[in-house]
Amino acid sequence: MHEIPVYSTDLTWIALRLEGLEETIIYHLIERIQFCNNSAVYEAGKSGFEGEASRSLLDIRLMYHESMDARFGRFEVPEERPFNANLPHVMRKVNLPDYPIHLEDFDTVNLTNKIKQTYIAILPVICRSGDDGQYGSSVEHDVYTLQAISRRIHYGALFVAESKYITDPGRFDVLIDSNDTDKIMEALTRKEVEEKIIRRIREKVEIAQSKANRDIRILIDPETIVGFYRDTIIPLTKEGELLYLLNRKR
Amino acid sequence: MHEIPVYSTDLTWIALRLEGLEETIIYHLIERIQFCNNSAVYEAGKSGFEGEASRSLLDIRLMYHESMDARFGRFEVPEERPFNANLPHVMRKVNLPDYPIHLEDFDTVNLTNKIKQTYIAILPVICRSGDDGQYGSSVEHDVYTLQAISRRIHYGALFVAESKYITDPGRFDVLIDSNDTDKIMEALTRKEVEEKIIRRIREKVEIAQSKANRDIRILIDPETIVGFYRDTIIPLTKEGELLYLLNRKR
Known part of the structure; x- marks a missing residue:
């Protein structure tokens, strides 16, 4: 096990960080359902x-949760973007490593509205239908899951975009200046990486549930999490990368 | 998959509920480390x-977390005991199924002080030593883990004790009246069940980590979680069972 920097522009490190966030999302989804x-x-x-x-x-x-988190400094961190505006100010000094992100305001890349919408839309697919009265537990787990998804999307958006930008700043500057979003998206897409992620997610969900006692634990169909990654998490990450580049300070 | 009642005095149902809480504890410990x-x-x-x-x-x-949870009604639930006293009052109606628990005050069975102490004591064993500056994330995950452990211990304490009591109320009443805690503990102990739990925990931890990428995910030694279950979670559950019986309304 190496010491991996929290922030880096090295795509290998970034990919490892993103991979490490997958378990968190999977665990929370399994708990929610x-x-x-x-x-x-x-x-x-x-x-x-x-x-x-x-x-x-x-x-x-x-x-309530984000008001608490704001006081503890969660949103001082670039990849932690809040779902709410006008949160209380931070009440402790946060130790933040240097980060290679060039934005006036981190919230120019804030995809939380879309994350919440798409997450709520997937729930009827992954949960048993109906109402068990466990409202408090449901929203508790929703918050954990939303925060885990949001962290993954914003971390990817900011750091993947910056790491790609610095491989060829001249080319990206031209695309950004011409506001050619199609070409930027094309330059950001690596199909083979996306497919590798999808395969890994499927395998992790299967493994995570393989010893669960079906008499008590409700299982999730790995394909629904795979679909959520493919149709929501990966596209929103790329949308965030685009937003980052369009708002990047030069 | 059957519909399992949330609350019951049937030891089979209770054991299944307790088993279902194991994944939650394991996931949270893995996230914390x-x-x-x-x-x-x-x-x-x-x-x-x-x-x-x-x-x-x-x-x-x-x-902060429990003040929020209290407003949402967490502590209206018998097995959710708070680590803090004097929390705000609940701000919504909580749907609570009937529960077969006979206590004047749920907090006569509240083991949170010991849970917090033993949890903090295990951290130097399961975490890498030193300081990575990630204080906010550490305490965030501590709270999730503590709540998961507490739920398991209090659920077990209340419902296992009641289910054992009703198998032979006369015998238990005599032991309770004579305050014979050794004999009560003896009547509460089922060694073969404890060993089965231990084996299952070991297996679940191994499986949970089997696909993790060791370049980025830190692994936990299954024996440390096994030891925590054996030396802390199971004994505190039994201590809670004893407390329940000594405080049971007749």
Whole structure:
């Protein structure tokens, strides 16, 4: 085991970091699907929470959780982007390693709205339908899962984009100046890497569940997580890479 | 996959519920050990948190997290016992299935102090020594792990004790009235079940890590989790069973 830098522009290190985040996403998804879909917790006005007439229970939980996290310094970290604006200020000094990211404001690359939308949309596919009344546990696990997905997407967006940029700044500057998003996306795409990730995800989900007792643990179909990676996590990461390059300070 | 009742006095159901909580504990421990021991976060007065001169960073995080959880209703649930007293009141109606627990106050069975102590004591064994500066992430994962361990211990304590009690109330009443804790503990102990749990934990930890990329994921020695189950989780569960019986309403 080497000491891998937290931040780097070396694509090998970055890929390893991204790979290390896969277990976290998979674990959290498996924990979430132990509960039913519980669609009421995503509906505005149905939270049953005192003084909260309009937000969904998930949105209330996200606000509480991120308010706490903001005080502890989570969002000082480039790849930790909040789902909420106007959070409390940080109450401790955060040790941040040097990072090779060139943005005025980290939140110019913030894909949390789309992450939340796509995540809520996948729940009826991966969870048992219906309502088991376990609303508090459902939104608790939703927050953990959303944060894990968000970290993976934003880490990839920022660091992969920067590492690709510095391989050929002249070429990227031309594409950025001409706002040629198709060509930029083409330059960012590596199909064979995406396919390798997909295969690895499938295998990890299968292994993670292989010793679970089916009398008590609910299993997830690996293909649904694979599909979520392929259709949501990877495309949103690339969308973030594009946003990064278009907003990169020179 | 059957529908298993959340609460029951059937030892088969209870054992399955307890088994289902094992993955959660294992996942969280694996996530925590991705960071160094970071012993400073457990030392009073070293939090660096504004306005917090005396508590450790973990204790501050636990207080923030449990204050949020209390508002969402976590501690209305019998097996969710808080590490803090004087938490805010619940702000939503919690759907709680009927539970066969006979206590005036759930917190007469609250082992959180011992859980926190033994957990902090195991960290230097399971984490890489030293300090990686990732204090916020360390205490975040500590809280998740502590809550998972606590849920397992308190669920086991309450429901296993009640299920054993009702197999022979007369015998238990005599032991309880004579305050014969040794005999009660003897009546609560099933060595062969404990050994089965231990074997299963070892296997689950091995499997959980079998596809991890060792270049980026730090692995945990299954024997350390096995030891933690054997020397801490199982004994504290039995201590909780004893407390339950001694405080059981008749």
